[in-house]
Amino acid sequence: MYALLFEKPIVELEKKLEELRHVSADQALDVSGEIERIQKKIEQSRREIYENLTPWQKVQVSRHPMRPYPLDHIRRMTTGFLELHGDRDYADDRAIIGGFAMLDGRSVMIIGTQKGRDTKSNLECNFGCPYPEGYRKALRLMKLAAKFKMPIITLVDTPGAFPGIESEERHIAEAIAVNLREMFTLPVPFISVITGEGGSGGALGMAVCNRLLIMEHAYYSVISPEGCAAILWKDRAYANQAADALRLTAKDLIQFKLADEVVPEPVGGAHTNYDAAAEALKQKILKHLAALDKLSPQQLLEDRYRKFRAMGPFKEPEPESRRRFRRKKS
Amino acid sequence: MFPFFRKKSSTLTARKRDVPDGLWTKCPSCSELVYRKQMHRDHGICAKCGFHFPIGAAERIEMLLENKSFEEWDAGLESVDSLEFTGTSSYVSKLESNMKKTGRKDAVICGRGRIGEHAVALAVMDFDFLAASMGAVVGEKITRLIERATAERLPVVIVCASGGARMYEGLFSLMQMAKTSGALARHAAAGLPYIPVLTHPTTAGVMASFATLGDVIVAEPDALIGFAGPRVIKETTQQDLPDGFQKSEFLLKHGLLDMVVNRKELKSTLIQLLDYFRPHRQGEAKAS
Known part of the structure; x- marks a missing residue:
């Protein structure tokens, strides 16, 4: 163990x-x-x-080799999962899987990243780091769902998009950017769940949604704690401090209103009880799906736009006209 | 995410350090001594070898827009330290020193102006401000620019340069990628043109959002353009990087860019593109 x-x-x-x-x-x-x-x-x-758990310990739980991956959840939450393959352009990326499934009696498109548990499966899915074709496949499946008016559910657990020569040659940045733009145009309910690692642009590239859920011990961050430590402290060993500074836990994201709800995990983490973890996840997804069912296609698009439009605090000076008005009043 | 190309930035600082405050400067590419005033008149291009020195955001605006046509938008927006980020130094002190250094509140200048006879919404990123990393202010200003351009039916031109997302703002900075891309979705749906101009260096979060969503993507020669930094790629894959990897010419060859344009011809190229994008051009041709 x-x-x-x-x-x-x-x-x-x-x-x-x-x-x-x-x-x-x-x-x-x-x-x-x-x-x-x-x-x-x-x-x-x-x-x-x-x-x-400290933030850095949570990061470790989210990376636990026995943590249930999206396919483990899909097999428990849904029936009739019918996997679809390929981006119709270059290849079938095994780091992103997706297809039709039945969730509580209704058909949905469910897409997830996938990690492996041994060398062979990890080589196959590139340790959960998608290539550009993975994002292009995900978008193809999302558009398919939109065409047939099916809700889209994405489960995200990736260290990030793959930083490699081939990734750059096939334009990983463009693949993610196009997904970001196109996900705003899909007029169906869209729920994303960070189930493990929410690794920066690689995670966001499949998570422009109406509702963002995050599992209790998952994290979602602009950079990995190690990457942040390497830049700021010039030493990856400071990942512990970086994890604190980045405010990347589920609790932080709720506090900042960046995530909508936390999915509770069994005591001891999702890896101690796959069935209970998947059941909790399913219940939360169904709850939010029911709420989104009440919105029209146009309202769904507007809701998604407003959600992301509101993210990011800044200071703005009061316009001159209003300031003058206030002075007169006082 | 932002200084992914930290090692690479040594070439950047080297470029800058090679420019002393004297009258002359040495071209890092051909080692020719260049008369600074002349180099500035040439928009920062080495007269001998054509090397493109980095130029400031203000100079860029002056070079692209018609005289006195620029009206700045949202200049007052300021970053806040919502994470209370504590690393080796605080975000607040970083912001203060960069504001002092550049005389600006954040890393992008936005506004409206004329390129030739075309009214455009223009954003120019300022690499001198925290490596032009994208935090909430950069994201908000770019989003407002695009939204206003959609409402006023203007083309958008963004001169990009960036180290990526602004780590100090945590997940807020990542979300700016979605926010700006969403605004571009609406701008595109309105049938309006968008042209990003990629300059040295354009990477990471900015690259994976608005920098690569153009109708036409233009880049300056020899600019470093990519998602992950070369050092990270080398460390992850343990592979030697191919010659010219992540340079403009490499990306033109691999099909990402529409064109690599010398800075001297940038303005005339933009005018030509905007001419083609003008909706009534077809009608005009038929009428004449």
Whole structure:
């Protein structure tokens, strides 16, 4: 079992529990009371740790190799998932998957990024880092959904778009930019969920939506903590401090009104219970879908435009005319 | 995200450092000694080899627009430190020093002016201000420019240069990519032309939003243009980068740019393009 550094107390307790079970089996001793006590302690310790995660620890949970990826959620939330392939131009990028699915009795287009769990699957999906053809495929599927008036759901868990020679040669920046523009023109309900890593432009490139949800231990950031640390502290080892400074957790995004709702995870993180994680996700998606169903196609477009139009605080001097008016009044 | 090309920026600072405050300066490309006043008259182009020195935003506006035709919009917008960003130095102090350095409140100048006989909405990014990174102010000013151009039925021209999104504003800066692209969707739907001009260097968040959404994309010669910085790509892939990688000419060859235009011909090229975009041009031709 893979454990994160801060999960050490839990791991120790689990070891103790295992030993105890051996003892009870070998020597036919009744230690059920003791076992129960340790199990309770594990629960409590897990709850305490996960309620007090630092931003940098949350980033690590979001990258947990056993974290459920979009396909794990899709298989649990929906039925009849019918995957569609390719961008009709260059290739089928395995870092982005998508297709038709039935969600609670209605057809939807569901698109997600995908990471692998071993070397082979990671090579196939390029560690969850899409190439330009991935974004072009995603847009093709979104347009398909719009044509047949299906809601679009995107699940995002990517470190970012792939920074490579081929990516640049096939214009990764343009692929993302075109998605950003075109997603504003799709007159169907659009819900995006950051399920793990929300890696900058690579995540935004599939998340111009009506409702943005984020899972409890996921993060969404303009740059990775390591990248930020490398630039500001000249050392990636300061990722911990950078994660604090970037305000990238689900809680921060709610506070800044950048995300609409947090999807709660099972105690100990989504990787401890795939079914419960997917069920919570499904319920939140259905709730927001029901609200968006009330909007007309034109209202959906306007809602999406207003949502992003309002993002970004700045200071503006009062216009001269109004200032003069106020002076007269006082 | 923004100084992805940190290593690369050494060439930038080198370019700048090579320009002493004296009367003469050395061209970093051909090593020729260039008379500064002459170089400025030539819009920052080396007379011998054609190297394009970086030029300031104000100089750029003067070069492109008709005399006294510029009316600035939204000059008063100022950035706020909503994250209370604490890194090695605070965002507030960065903003203060950059305002002092440039005499401007943020990294883009927007407004209306005339190029030849064409009224346009023009934005020029100022690389001297925090590497022209895009935070909420840059995003808002560009969005307002595009929205106003849509309402007044004006073409949009944006002279781009940027290190990308402004890290100090966290996710707010990322969202400016969506905001500006959304405004361009409406401008395009109104049938109006948009021409981005990519100058050295245009990268990351700006590149992955309004810089690449033009009806026609123009670039200056030898400009660094890309999504990820060359250093990041090298570190990630452990591959040697091809010759001329992420330079204007490379991107012309790979099909992203419509044209690479020498700064001397930039204004006349824009006029020619705007002539073609003029909606009644077809009608006029038939009438004559």
